[in-house]
Amino acid sequence: MSVLRVGVAVLLGAVFALLGAAPAAAHTVGGVGATNFRTTLSALGPAVSGVTLKVIENGSRLEMTNTTGADVTVRGYADEPYAKIGPDGIFVNDNSPATYLNANRFGSVKVPAGVNPENPAKWRKVGDGSVFRWHDHRIHWMAKTMPAAVAAAPTEHHQISTWTVVIDAGGRELSASGTLEWVPGPDPGWWFLAAGGAVLLVLGAALLPRPARWLGTAAAAMVVIDLVHSVGIGLITAGTVPERIGAVIGSDFTQLLIWLIGGLGAALLLRGHLRAAWLTAVSGLLIGSISGLSDLPALWRSSAPSALPADLNRATVAVALGLGVGLLLALPLVLRRYATARAGNSVAPTGVGVAEVDQPVTTEETDAAVTVASAPTEEPSPEPATGPAEGPSPEPATGPAEGPSPEPAAAPVVAGAAVAGGISRRSAVGLVAAAGVGGLVGAAATISLRDGSSAAPNTNTTGTAVPLSDLGTRIVPFHGTRQAGIVTPTRQQAHAVLAAFDLVEGASRDALRSLLRGWTAAAARLTAGLPLGADDNTAALGLGAASLTVTVGFGPSLFGKAGLAGTDRPAGLAPLPAFPGDELDPARSDGDLGVIIAADDPTVAYHAVRALQGIAKGTATLRWQATGFARARGAAGDEGATLRNLMGQVDGTNNPKSTDPDFERRIFVGEDGPDWLRGGSYVVIRRIRMLLDDWDALAVPAQEKVIGRRKDTGAPLHGGTEVTPVDLSARGTDGKLAVAPDAHIRLAAAANNAGAAMLRRGFSYADGLRPDRAPDAGLLFLAWQADPGRGFVPVQQRLANGDALSRFIRHEASALFAVPPGAVEGRYLGQELVEP
């Protein structure tokens, strides 16, 4: 046993000990690695110059900067002062539980007895400067188990919650609010293939003549790529330079070991010392088992703590891992070649020792002439002494996480066959590579198929495995305390049919009851994907529910008919006032009963409205009908991206979220409404035609001035991203307001409308050409609110009186419906109204 072998054995032992001791904790920032959770700050208002707030470290912490000359105070969980950033430095309140809870990401601490947020603040200085960072538990998911909605559908986009943090600055109360979302990541199949490709490259290199230089290059590449990856993490880490350097190195020095061992190995290999393959193998083992493994989730999660673009970061993870595993697996290949070379050399003494191993290394160091002389010893030997069972297997990896396999698998068999049949080395390399690629494709396919059982039957011959039937089989529950179609499904369907019905002259209360009973029963069946039986027109035969929702409402004109007193009409259902510029067509407006039907399939949606029309026959007739569309499921790379309207603008960025603390109060009718409407909502429908020819003739900067946002990114014109809070007071370099005085987002801002909020869930429409050859296209605007008088009406009044966008749109139809709560099983929609 040589000194070298003993040394390597000791080193390996140390590495394995380290493996056991250090769990996968290498690359996290602020305690967070790659994640699908996304925390967004959507607003900080009112804006105070010099006070900025940022979400940092993938949502782990908030960062407050105060460059004003006055103190800024962050409030804790019970509204108490928690931290103070000011000219004297940074202070925390020892009487605020937040001071203790915010020490780590999961708040797993004990708050000292006697800490009471109601006691006067006891300030303790924690640092100088103007920047404070803290783990705010309002902005991230705190449970160790996933939210129920995410657990039910992990590959779908979900809104988890919204958050608010209150800040006091200069006597003003600032409110920072944002969202927490679940954004599913990409399919990692291709990245696994990339990692596998890197493994095969290294294995192939090990079989080439003079492998030292190739392996050295691979090891150097691995170290450089891993360095780039780590620098990406260091760059995004908040804090001082030493803290950032610490983040580059990682918490357990794995990274440092990889670079030192790998770098040394690479340098020696490049100088021709093939023995250094041991070093690069150890470095590869470290990447494969610790660092690479803990970074691996970046391949399938939507965000990772890195300053690099997400896909570049994924590439560094996949390729570094592939090279590392390749270098590890290449070691036995290299060793085998020595054994083979030795066996073919009759001069060599028995026993595998360092001296023999060194011999080919010398060959590597010599010039070409000597290489020719030594060439015969490099040829594969026909001698079967080194059978496939000997030594660790050089089997090509089928997954980046796989270590050395003790089982002699396919590759040695191939190698053995190549040797026995006298096949050239190049052919052997090709065979190994081909076998490896096959294994990788199999592994990737198995992984992607595991995502959903429904994917399997749809696997087609072209190799794509799009889960088509998934769209059709989705069911949005009909029964419940809320009607579906308002906040469910989370992801708006792709097609809509809106319709209004008028009761026939003299329709009785009984007739209205049986209509509602019939609609409820039909909607329950259709939304579950079931046909209606004998009366079904089979238009949707063979189609699934496709997320069909049927939402029913009552118009102002219903009161005074069917035995309902006009005085019973709730205040919120007063007809909408006329707005300046309205060009409403009564034939396409209003109605006694309104239905909003939406589905991910257009035929399913239309079939449903036809069915309701059939049931209404004799009691109510169709007054108007409109069809609209939104983004189809699967059409966008980012399913969570804000929809764009036909003007090309993102539309709905500032929509309230279903998890806002006051969402319920703003969208659903509460205690102040009539009994039959409690838990329901009001919907305003406006058919808004867009003068697309005029609009498209406008230069993009002029369009952006009209809206107040950039067209491409949706960012406010003062800069940032789509979700950057709009600063209405920001000015450009020319001293003018960045968001123009008549810009759409300024006039529509909740801050300018006494906090009016509505949930907009509209659909585009395109109904061919008008008589003047202009497109008859625009937006079927749908807005849900608890009270139109505090939602749509004030906002529209403001918009109609000065919105720059008004020149490019026409409101052509309008309707308002009171939408009752949902029907639990055994009851029907509106039962409380018609059977008081």
Next chain:
Amino acid sequence: MRLRLVAIGAAAVLSLSGCAIFGPEGGPGGAGMKKPALAPTTAEDAVDAVRGADGVQRATVTLTDGLRFTPSTVRAQPGTVELTFVNGGATPHDVAVSDAGGTPDTGNLNGGARGTVRVTVTAPGRYPYPCLYHASSGMVGTLVIG
């Protein structure tokens, strides 16, 4: 054949060990994700407060490390309700009963501690009791009056 077995094996290892290796968010496609133990709200997850001799209706609610209340719903009649919150885990909580004329809260409850909130509610309705620390992670219970 052998390669295919290896591939399937690798995928199986990835999926089985998704949570152990890759944390609560799991492996690709959410495989091995750590799922919540309880359905968010079930009918059995509600209890009726018990009226004592003094006319006060009382119920005890346990707070868990899974950031949930058990039960998540307490039903009571209009009047005075006293809720006792027992922290059954190790994570600190602070429970407030909101919209009941101010928001009285338990103050900080370390693991094992208990706190009481007494509210008088006359209007029927739903009164949420969120944990002030963890409300945005879904730790919200409901007091149903009427």
